[in-house]
Amino acid sequence: MRRRRRTRSEESDPSQRPRRARAESGSEPSELDQRVRAIEAATQLETERLRRVCAPADLGLSSSQELERGGVPGQERAREALGFGLSMQRPGYHIFAIGPPGLGKHEQILQTLNEEATRRPAPHAWCYVYNFENPRAPRALQLARGRATELREAMEEFVEALRDALPRALESPEYARTRRDLDEGFERRQKAALDEVRAKAQEHQVAVIQTPSGVVMAPVVDDEVLGPMAFQELEAGERTRFEEALETLHTELEDSLRELAALESEHRRQVEALEEATVRAEVDARLKPLCEAFADCPQVLDYLQAVEDDIVEHAEAFVGQSGADQGGLLPGLQAGQATAEIARRYEVNVLHEDLKVQGAPVVQEHHPNFENLFGRIDHRAQLGAISTDFTMIRPGALHRANGGFLVLDVRQVLMQPMVWEQLKRALRAGELRIESPAQVMGLFSTQSLEPEPVALDVKVILVGERRLYYLLEAYDPDVSDLFKVMADFEATVERDAQVEGFLKMVAWRAEQLEVGMLSVGALARLVEWGARQAEDARRLSVAVERVDEVLAESDWQRTQRQGDEVQVEDVEAALQARRRRASRLRERMEDAMERGVLHVDLEGEQIAQVNALSVVELAGERFGRPSRITASVQVGAGQLLDIEREVELSGALHAKGVLILGGYLGHEFGQQRPLALSARLVFEQSYGGVDGDSASLAETLALLSAISTLPLKQGLAITGSIDQRGRVQAIGGVNAKIEGFFDVCQRHGLSGEQGVVVPASNAQHLMLSDRVVEAVRDGKFFIYAVETVRQAVALMFGLPAGRRTDDDAFEEDSVFGQVDRRLEALARAARHFDSRGAALGSTHSPQAPAPEEPPSPDPPTAEDAEEEQSEAPARGSRTRKSRRRG
Numbered sequence: 001m002r003r004r005r006r007t008r009s010e011e012s013d014p015s016q017r018p019r020r021a022r023a024e025s026g027s028e029p030s031e032l033d034q035r036v037r038a039i040e041a042a043t044q045l046e047t048e049r050l051r052r053v054c055a056p057a058d059l060g061l062s063s064s065q066e067l068e069r070g071g072v073p074g075q076e077r078a079r080e081a082l083g084f085g086l087s088m089q090r091p092g093y094h095i096f097a098i099g100p101p102g103l104g105k106h107e108q109i110l111q112t113l114n115e116e117a118t119r120r121p122a123p124h125a126w127c128y129v130y131n132f133e134n135p136r137a138p139r140a141l142q143l144a145r146g147r148a149t150e151l152r153e154a155m156e157e158f159v160e161a162l163r164d165a166l167p168r169a170l171e172s173p174e175y176a177r178t179r180r181d182l183d184e185g186f187e188r189r190q191k192a193a194l195d196e197v198r199a200k201a202q203e204h205q206v207a208v209i210q211t212p213s214g215v216v217m218a219p220v221v222d223d224e225v226l227g228p229m230a231f232q233e234l235e236a237g238e239r240t241r242f243e244e245a246l247e248t249l250h251t252e253l254e255d256s257l258r259e260l261a262a263l264e265s266e267h268r269r270q271v272e273a274l275e276e277a278t279v280r281a282e283v284d285a286r287l288k289p290l291c292e293a294f295a296d297c298p299q300v301l302d303y304l305q306a307v308e309d310d311i312v313e314h315a316e317a318f319v320g321q322s323g324a325d326q327g328g329l330l331p332g333l334q335a336g337q338a339t340a341e342i343a344r345r346y347e348v349n350v351l352h353e354d355l356k357v358q359g360a361p362v363v364q365e366h367h368p369n370f371e372n373l374f375g376r377i378d379h380r381a382q383l384g385a386i387s388t389d390f391t392m393i394r395p396g397a398l399h400r401a402n403g404g405f406l407v408l409d410v411r412q413v414l415m416q417p418m419v420w421e422q423l424k425r426a427l428r429a430g431e432l433r434i435e436s437p438a439q440v441m442g443l444f445s446t447q448s449l450e451p452e453p454v455a456l457d458v459k460v461i462l463v464g465e466r467r468l469y470y471l472l473e474a475y476d477p478d479v480s481d482l483f484k485v486m487a488d489f490e491a492t493v494e495r496d497a498q499v500e501g502f503l504k505m506v507a508w509r510a511e512q513l514e515v516g517m518l519s520v521g522a523l524a525r526l527v528e529w530g531a532r533q534a535e536d537a538r539r540l541s542v543a544v545e546r547v548d549e550v551l552a553e554s555d556w557q558r559t560q561r562q563g564d565e566v567q568v569e570d571v572e573a574a575l576q577a578r579r580r581r582a583s584r585l586r587e588r589m590e591d592a593m594e595r596g597v598l599h600v601d602l603e604g605e606q607i608a609q610v611n612a613l614s615v616v617e618l619a620g621e622r623f624g625r626p627s628r629i630t631a632s633v634q635v636g637a638g639q640l641l642d643i644e645r646e647v648e649l650s651g652a653l654h655a656k657g658v659l660i661l662g663g664y665l666g667h668e669f670g671q672q673r674p675l676a677l678s679a680r681l682v683f684e685q686s687y688g689g690v691d692g693d694s695a696s697l698a699e700t701l702a703l704l705s706a707i708s709t710l711p712l713k714q715g716l717a718i719t720g721s722i723d724q725r726g727r728v729q730a731i732g733g734v735n736a737k738i739e740g741f742f743d744v745c746q747r748h749g750l751s752g753e754q755g756v757v758v759p760a761s762n763a764q765h766l767m768l769s770d771r772v773v774e775a776v777r778d779g780k781f782f783i784y785a786v787e788t789v790r791q792a793v794a795l796m797f798g799l800p801a802g803r804r805t806d807d808d809a810f811e812e813d814s815v816f817g818q819v820d821r822r823l824e825a826l827a828r829a830a831r832h833f834d835s836r837g838a839a840l841g842s843t844h845s846p847q848a849p850a851p852e853e854p855p856s857p858d859p860p861t862a863e864d865a866e867e868e869q870s871e872a873p874a875r876g877s878r879t880r881k882s883r884r885r886g
Contacts, residue, residue: 040788040790040791040793040794040800040801041791041794041795042757042784042785042786042791042792042794042795043760043763043784043785043786044782044783044784045763045766045776045783045784045785047773047776047777049763049766050766050768050772050773050776050783051528051537051766051767051768051769051770051773052495052528052531052537052538052767053528054499054524054525054527054528054531055524056520056521056523056524058524059499059503059520059523059524059527061503061520061523062519062520063517063518063519063520063523063565064503064506064507064510064517064518064519064522064523065517067503067504067506067507068504068507069504069507069508069511070501070504070505070507070508071108071111071505071508072103072104072108072505072542072544073493073498073501073502073504073505073542074490074492074493074494074498074501074542075108075489075490075542077487077488077490078097078099078108078487078488078489078490079112079487081095081485081486081487081488082095082097082109082112082461082485082487083112084485085459085461085484085485085487086112086113086116086405086459088485091430092481092482092483092484093484093485094427094459094460094461094462094482094483094484094485095459095460095461095462095483095485095486095487096410096461096462096464096469096479096483096485096486096487097109097461097462097463097464097486097487097489098463098464098465098466098468098469098486098487098488098489099465099466099488099489099490099491100465100466100491100543101465101545102543102544102545102546103489103490103491103542103543103544103545104543104544104545105463105489106364106407106409106463107544108489109407109461109463109487110362110364110407113362113405113407113461114362116360116405117359117360117361117362117404117405118358118359119359120359120360120404121359121360122145122357122358122359122360122403123145123360123361123402123403123404123457124142124143124144124145124403125142125143125144125145125146125147125148125149125350125351125352125353126140126141126142126143126148126350126351126352126399126402126454127140127141127143127148127151127152127348127349127350127351128140128141128348128349128351128390128391128393128451128452129141129303129348129349129390130345130346130347130389130390131390131452132306132307132309132310132345133306135389136448136449136450137449137450137451137452138349138390138393138449138451138452139299139303139452140451140452140453140454141297141299141300141303142299142454142455143297143300145353145355146353146355147294147297148348148350148353149350149353149355150293151290151294151300151348152347152348152349152350154289154290154293155290155307155346155347155348156347158286158287158290158346159343159346159347161286162282162283162286162311162318163318163343165282165286166279166282166315166318166319167318167319169278169279169281169282170275170278170279170315170319172278175274175278178274179271179274182267182270182271182274183267185267186263186264186266186267189263190260190263190264193256193259193260193263194256194260196256197256207219207220207225219234219242219245219246221234275315276312276315279311279312279315280308280312283308283311283312284308287304287307287308290304291304307346310345310346311346314342317342317343318343341389344389344391347391349390349391349393351375351393351395351399351454352395352399352400352402359404360403360404360405361400361401361402361403361404361405362401362404362405362407363397363400363401363404363405363406363407364406364407364408365397365406365407365408366409366412367412368397368408368409368412368413368416368419369416369419370416370417370418370419370422370437371394371396372396372397373396373397373398373419373422373423374396374398374422374426374432374433374434374435375393375394375395375396375398375399375432375434376393376394376396376434376436377392377393377394377434377436377449377451378392378393378394379392380392388448388449389449390449390451393434393449393451396434398426398432398456398458399432399454401458402432402454402456402457402458403457403458404458404459405458405459405460405461406458406459406460406461407461407463408460408461408462408463409462409463409464410462410463410464410468410469410472411464411465411468413462414468417437418437418440418441422440423460424478424482426456427456427460427482428478428481428482429456430455430456430457431453431454431455431456432453432454432455432456433451433453434451460483462483466488469486490542491534491541491542491543492534492536492539492540492541492542493539493540493542494538494539494540495527495530495531495537495538495539495540496538498540499527499540502527502530502540502542503523503526503527505542505544505547506518506523506526506547506551509544509547509548509551510551513548513551513552513555515551515552515554515555515566516555516558516563516564516565516566517564517565517566518554518565518566519565519566519567519568521567521568522554522565522566522567522568522570522571524568525568525571525572526547526550526571527540528767529550529571529575530542530547531767532735532767533546535732535733535734535735535765535767536764536765536767537764537765537766537767538764549578550571550574550575550578551566553574553577553578554566554570554571554573554574555570556574557569557570557571557573557574557577558570578621579621581621582618582621582623583621583623585616585618585623586616586623586625586740586743589625590743590744590747593626593744593747593748594747594748598685599628599684599685600626600628600744601628601714602714602715602744602745602748602751602754603714603715603751603753603754604714604715605711605712605713605714606711606712606714607705607706607709607710607711607712608630608631608632608633608702608703608705608706608712609628609629609630609631609702609705609712609714610628610629610698610699610701610702610705610712610714610718610796611626611627611628611629611698611714611716611717611718611741612626612627612628612629612683612694612695612698612699612717612718612719613625613626613627613694613695613698613717613718613719613737613738613740613741613756614627614690614692614694614695614737615732615733615736615737615740622733622736623736623739623740624733624736624737624738624739624740624741625740625741625744626717626740626741626744627683627684627686627695628683628684628685629681629682629683629684629695629698629699629702630681630682630684630702631679631680631681631682631699631702631703631705631706632679632680632706633677633678633679633703633706633707633826634677634678635676635677635678635826635829635830635833636676636677636678636679636830637674637676637678637830638674638675638676638677638678639677639678639679640658640659640661640662640665640679640681640703641678641679641680641681642654642655642658642681643680643681643682644681644682644683644686644690645658649686649688649689649690650689650690650691651689651690651691651692652691653691653692653693654690654691654692654693654695656693657692657693657694657695657696657699657721657722658681658696658699660693660696660721660722660723660724661696661699661700661703661722663724664700664722664723664724664725664726664789665700665703667724667725667726668726668816669816669819669820669823672808673823673824673827674827675823675827676823676826676827676829676830676831677707677823677826679703679706679707681699681702681703683695692731692732693721693731694719694720694721694731694732694733695719696720696721696722697718697719697720697721697722697728697759697789697792698718698719698720700722700789700792701718701792701793701796704793704815704819705797707819707822707823708815708818708819708822709818709822710797710799710815710818711797712796712797713753713795713796713797713798715745715751715753715754715755716754716755716756716757716782716784716795716796717737717741717755717756717757718756718757718758718792718796719731719734719737719756719757719758719759720757720758720759720762720786720792721759722789726788726789726790727787727788727789728759728760728761728786728787728788728789728791728792729759729761730759730761730762730765731758731759731762734758734762734765734766735765735766735767735768737756737758738756738758738766738768738772738783739768739769739771739772741754741756742756742771742772742775742781745781746771746775750775750780750781752779752780754780754781754782755781755782755783755784756782756783756784757784757785757786757792757795757796758783758784758785758786759785759786759787760785760786760787761787762785763785766783768783789801793815793816794815797815799813799814799815800813800814800815801814801815801816802814802815802816802817803816
């Protein structure tokens with residue numbers, strides 16, 4: 001059955017068709033229709049809802065001088081977590097402090113730690129000493145506070161005293177007399193033994209001669225000792241006699257020489273015993289005060305006993321020898337180096353002990369690389385060789401914080417190689433080893449020492465963003481085992497409940513920065529700025545770093561005008577200067593829009609085109625910009641193509657928003673039939689990434705316009721996300737988005753019909769600038785709030801969205817009615833075309849007759865298609881062509 005052709009008047013003026021339909025029906029809208037229209041009406045926001053003003057009189061102050069100084073408000077949850085984590089002494093209860101950057105988390109944590117540290121006793125100190133049994137493994141001694149430094153100083157004095165005392169003791173008259181007696185006794189016994197040998201030798205005319213290398217015998221003729229040549233010139237019989245005598249004497253001489261060697265050994269032992277007794281007496285005399293001072297430290301007493309035994313063994317290091325005695329400069333240097341190395345054995349290497357700090361240590365490591373955190377072993381170059389010893393062990397931040405608290409930035413920790421794993425290993429084992437990174441990796445060792453590990457008793461506080469914490473907690477099971485306490489810092493606080501706390505924080509930061517006194521007007525303006533930073537009229541941002549910046553720049557503005565206190569105009573000038581510094585790109589974009597380089601329509605109506613809003617953030621400043629979204633629709637199989645996604649310019653959230661859009665379209669129009677369309681959505685002139693779902697409402701309107709061929713108002717920009725039931729949901733950056741579109745419209749020229757459509761749930765977040773509020777007050781700009789897609793449709797199309805009637809069809813004169821009719825036409829067209837584009841009626845097989853079917857409507861002709869398309873009130877300037885059937 002063919003449909004009725006439209007009259008010429010309807011074809012010439014499609015916008016008259018809805019009114020003609022109502023006229024033909026002969027009825028005015030019913031009471032139910034009026035209620036539906038009221039529900040679908042968008043809310044025009046009044047000026048008092050666009051900005052929550054803080055009146056100076058409401059603060060009850062005259063200046064910041066009257067304010068008490070206070071910390072960051074609204075952090076009770078984080079402080080409770082910190083207090084619990086610090087008091088919990090069980091293993092694994094380290095703290096992970098999270099929150100956005102700029103909240104001053106480090107400063108707040110350090111303040112809490114310093115308060116807690118004063119209530120705790122000072123920790124023990126650790127020091128390394130020489131291991132006389134295994135020099136490669138220096139011993140670690142744990143001593144009470146102050147004792148490690150005391151031991152080091154006492155050992156330094158002890159060694160210096162020995163340098164003078166031992167040479168004097170070994171040169172004293174008593175020592176010399178005893179040594180002389182020993183030497184003389186030895187010489188007498190040696191002489192007697194040699195005299196006995198000489199007497200026997202004389203009987204055989206043989207001389208016994210004592211040389212530096214030993215005792216030798218030679219024949220004597222005519223009182224002359226014969227040399228080897230003279231001995232060979234003797235007659236054979238004479239030589240034989242001498243040889244027999246020498247052999248006999250040699251046997252006797254060997255016995256005598258063995259006796260002499262025994263005498264010499266005994267003499268040496270006596271001399272060594274004398275030296276040892278002398279040295280030990282001196283060492284005992286000087287170690288006795290140390291032993292008495294450290295009588296309560298068994299480890300130190302054991303160490304001092306080992307020191308005494310080693311000094312007695314190496315007493316020559318304290319006597320010293322000159323380079324000349326050693327035969328030259330190089331031997332002298334080597335001897336001096338050896339002497340210094342022996343003396344260095346008795347030093348005490350205190351890792352860390354700050355006697356000026358009372359209570360537990362609080363350490364913040366800003367550069368937590370491997371060596372700065374876990375310590376290192378230095379090396380020295382001497383005479384072309386690299387060497388090290390226990391005195392070159394250097395402590396890390398964990399050593400300095402042992403017994404107290406260590407604060408680390410988790411991002412910095414994760415950026416350093418091997419630091420994260422080594423930190424977890426140390427906390428889990430409860431001990432701290434000093435190793436090189438290569439040794440930890442098992443590649444090779446560049447150090448010759450393996451210091452004894454020290455017991456680790458430290459509370460580690462990691463500070464980072466929430467995202468890092470949640471990622472680590474999800475992918476690293478050690479986080480939940482070692483960092484059981486999460487301290488979550490708030491970025492914003494309730495405005496009504498915390499405005500006084502916010503002002504106290506401002507006064508505290510102003511005092512810290514040495515900023516001049518702030519007037520009550522300046523304080524009120526800072527409250528409004530805090531709400532704008534929070535993106536919520538009912539909350540205040542407590543980002544300490546941003547507060548510091550605004551206070552410092554406001555104070556600079558005060559100095560420029562040579563004022564006594566910071567006034568509201570100083571704060572306003574500082575905020576405007578910050579906005580201007582980050583406005584280069586914004587101004588370039590607005591200029592490109594004004595010149596038509598970036599095409600944005602700000603007046604009139606267009607089909608399948610809508611102005612959406614996005615936010616750009618640079619240098620901490622945000623600004624909004626309109627983005628033109630277009631849609632196209634043709635016959636298809638229900639595909640909804642996001643061009644941004646296809647070319648990989650959109651993120652997952654934007655893709656999700658487009659899929660939700662498809663779900664909403666199916667929910668509203670696809671309950672009785674499939675959606676036989678193929679649609680494409682795109683951000684025109686967008687060459688960067690797009691993410692977020694705040695454009696899904698605008699994309700929905702563009703798609704509805706493309707389907708219905710009804711135009712959209714271009715003077716209105718819209719933002720908001722939707723769900724699959726058509727409810728409009730809140731989005732972020734609403735203030736920047738509104739002001740961005742307002743600036744573009746103001747530069748183009750406000751027409752009195754321009755404005756922005758936002759989700760109704762975002763109305764509570766509005767803290768718009770004075771220029772926007774003034775324009776709304778003067779009726780030059782409008783802000784609308786919508787709760788549903790239907791409200792947005794009624795506002796943007798200028799027609800009711802429409803509701804289903806008793807026959808389950810949408811109202812004739814509504815947007816949804818036109819969408820529904822167009823979708824029905826697309827469905828009919830799809831049913832009559834197969835995938836090859838051939839008419840379904842021409843595909844019957846000639847071998848078998850087609851089965852009988854109920855009568856069906858005739859396939860649409862080109863004339864019918866033109867009639868279908870002419871039903872849409874095409875108020876936009878466009879040309880339509882009829883679709884050919886295959």
